[in-house]
Amino acid sequence: MKQLGEGWNWRDLKLGDRFITFGRTLFEADLLNFVTLCGFSEELFTNKEYIATHAPMRGGHPVPGALVYSMAEGLVIPTTLQGTGLAFLSMGFDIKGPTYVGDTIHVEIEVTEIKPTSKDPMRALVRTTNLVKNQKGETVLIYTPLRMMQGR
Template identity: 55%
Template sequence: MKLLGEGFRWNDLEVGQRFRTFGRTITDTDIVNFISCAGMLESLFVDAEYRASHSAIPGRPAPAALVYALAEGLTLNATAQGTGLAFLHMELNVSGPVLQGDTIHVEIEVMEVRPASKGGRGLVRTRNSVVNQRGETVITYTPLRLMEGREV
């Protein structure tokens, strides 16, 4: 019986394949919960008066770490649920702010697929672009993941 929502196996993927996740709106509650949990109690995130007089960004910004974490949730639920084994490496670039009320989605492109050294596992590197509702890429990151394989 097919397990619904199961992620890809490394040998199901090919370089050049592209995918898009559903969207996720960043709420005030998301920002407050994240900065409280992570201890990111920086004035930019907790002090509206400071933000009004010192911030280069109009509106309430979300920490890039929060945006990345939400992007990973959107990505993993769509691509690696039950098949991802380890997160090994990443490069991350932030190119624009995400504000309370923005909606993000992730556009994923498979960049590298190769077998691991043992166990029928494989390594998959993707380029994940976090895109807002205006079509602007705000974060790009390139995770390398160890993934289960499909028996051939």
């Protein structure tokens, strides 16, 4: 019996496959918890008066790109890699635009590389291009993880 929420099997993927996640709004509590946990004590993230006087043209309370990436992975992992992802090996990472408290993000995923490993035919290296988009459809972050995934 297949368990609900089980991730992709690399043998069921093909180059060019595309997927989209559900959305997730970034709340003030998310920002505060993240900057406290990670020590991101920069005033741009922790001081509303500083933002109002030094960065008023930016359009709101910005969040760190590392938080946006972490939230994106939180949308991707439970629906695509649960139980089938074996290792996160590397990634490219490019912030394309700002993200603010109150923005809602989702991830658009495209499979760009599948390479079975030579040592174990049950495993493959799978690279995806993950576009993180806000509620306006603007791409705010692109990352390209290379993961080891299991097969059947």
